[in-house]
Amino acid sequence: MAEWKTVEHPMSTAALTKLLLPWIACLVWVGGFEAAVAAVPTEINFGVASVGLGGRPFVGGSVVSVVHVKGWLEEEFKDQGIKINWHFFKTAGPGVNEAYSNGVLDFAWQGDLPQLIGRASGLKVKYILGAGRRQYIYLAAKPNSSAARIEDIKGRSVAIHKGTCLQLSIARLLAAHGLRERDLKVYNMDGLAAASALGSGDLELAFGAFNLLALRDQGLAKVIYSGAEDDGRYGCSGGFTVTEDFLARYPDITRRVVKTIVKAARWSADPANRGELYAIWAKSGFPLEHFKEEWDSQDLKRKLSPLIDDFQINRYRVALEDARKFGLVRGKVDFDRYFDRSYLEAALTELGLQDFWIPEDAEGKPQSPIPHPESGARISAVSNARGPQGPEHAP
Template identity: 40%
Template sequence: MTLHRPPSILLHCTMTLRFKLLVGAATLFAALIGPAHAADPALVRIGVAQQGSGDPPTFGGSPAATAQLQHRVEDALQSEHVKVEWIFFKGAGPAVNEALANKQIDFAYQGDLPSVLGRANGLKTHLLLASNVRAGVYLAVPPDSDIKGVKDLKGKRVGIFRGTNLQLVADNVLKENGLTERDLRVINLDTAAAQAALASKGVDAVFLDYSLFKLQRQGLAKIVYASRDGGLQLTRQAHLLVLEDYEREHAETVQKVVTAVVQAAQWSSDEANRNALFALWAKSGVPPESWQSEYAKQPLKDRNSPLIDPFLVARYQSVADDALRLNLIRQPVSVNGWFEPKYLDQALKSLKLEAYWPRFDASGKPIA
């Protein structure tokens, strides 16, 4: 599993090959979930860039997850007898992109980097609203490890889930500490595999998300770094997007879906619901204690805001620029025209929430 340190050209070829392998696996999965077909007005298919847990599968950590758990989209479309399908992808963002390309889903909840990769490869989508913003990543090691921080990772076996919005934050964290992936022995591991590898000491460290808190409480891991402590430029964003073709044909349905998720965002942002929110998200298999740790000392409004504000737009452009710098994409990607705020604006107006969430400038400072 050891990766040597190739020169930049070989690195680019290696990453390109890995991306193609991910796409190939996603294509196989897409074939399993059914053939591509035109948008069905009686069916809304929402792809989720997570594996999901339970039967039926659920997820947590975002207003989109709240909307699914509270059946808000289903309720909003009930009068039209529209069926809603939530489709979960273990292959995360790359698998979601493949399903979008094959028109096997209409909407998608995913992170910033995968959507940038999709746009760079010609996917025609519109970003409708934010859903889980300013989320960090964590670096964890076995409890008896002598690794105390990021600088100690040189030459170590480190798990990173490539192709996800976690990868780019990890790469920027390494950069701030004078390292790149080439200085490590990187192993591409999804969330479940990374947890198992860390618990069994099959790796020296992993960059991962809130799932690490449970391992730490079990005495199987030690979190030694949180990217959010380094500033908002080291956070990742997620969103709900829609295929342009679907939006063009079903604008009224898009509006109802967006309004339902905004309602879920408002409920998820109410501090009076904090404990109830974490209990709801615990249905995804992540215990309330982990959500409490993830959201400690953070206002719910800051994390669960659906707003398309200057901060969000700037972060997505920065992700696109970083992806080009790291050779994850071959050509520049502009976010101009990618965001479609009219549905969000209408939802905020109809729900009288125009001033509910704080807006942030491009640097992450609140706008008066």
């Protein structure tokens, strides 16, 4: 039977250590190099809670379109070889939440309701940048429908894209007119499917966005309500979020992403760029004339503000309360932990835009510029957002 024996090596421990020391140092250096490389991601996955006509990977009405079409994120990270992947979701906010939960996305642009649903359900994301407020919603009806106002639609068939911020806006609008969603015959359809059903006459009514204007122009529908009637009083707020994991691993990359989006918001606010902005939005497949119709009378600087001010925070507080009231969301959201304004403040400082956008108070009235907090400070949603609670107080 073979016998295994331990053989003593003639080299002393000290001599062996001296021989191996350069190799150990080399391994330590390689480990440090790999750690440095790991501080930069190989790719960034960006989610957009919308899609263009016919599934086109373009959207209108947001600064995210500017960043995407102009390739500003790609340019920002070109030298480091970081790939930017854009994901557009026909399923809108719910699709983004699902992608977040599956680890597909690092950043996303969404409306308030799906963001709150995701956070209340345990998604580990943070809100780092505003992107849109007082968004217009529309209600269109078949040309031969007798419905002429909101009060007329009780008991009728209507399309609503559930799980999106549009659903919450509609609930607010209905409540203001003495109605609830359960008073209607609701069909859950995305915007494109709803427009198709309405245009073919298979559906009497549909809530949606500017996509309904095309049906109006073709004589296939009539618009009986537009957010322009009340300056988007019941409309969505939106913004950009990032996963807590990405934020923790790549804080400087996050800062640069935010800075790039703030640059796009500044560019979009310039009246001289309005024509080009509409052209970018029209890549979504919707007519440029419809963007002009909706946006020519609006203050782009105010409407597309990236600020996380008292108004934006209060709208999210009200959105959560309304969503609970209408049975759209369960759970709680710790707003102090959800909102992180530090990256926005860093971008505003770096770009010299600290006083460019005028913050609004909880009621939507202009106020003095937000004090410049210390580096890394986070806004207190408790102390700064105790405005009136309820859609009747929204501007």
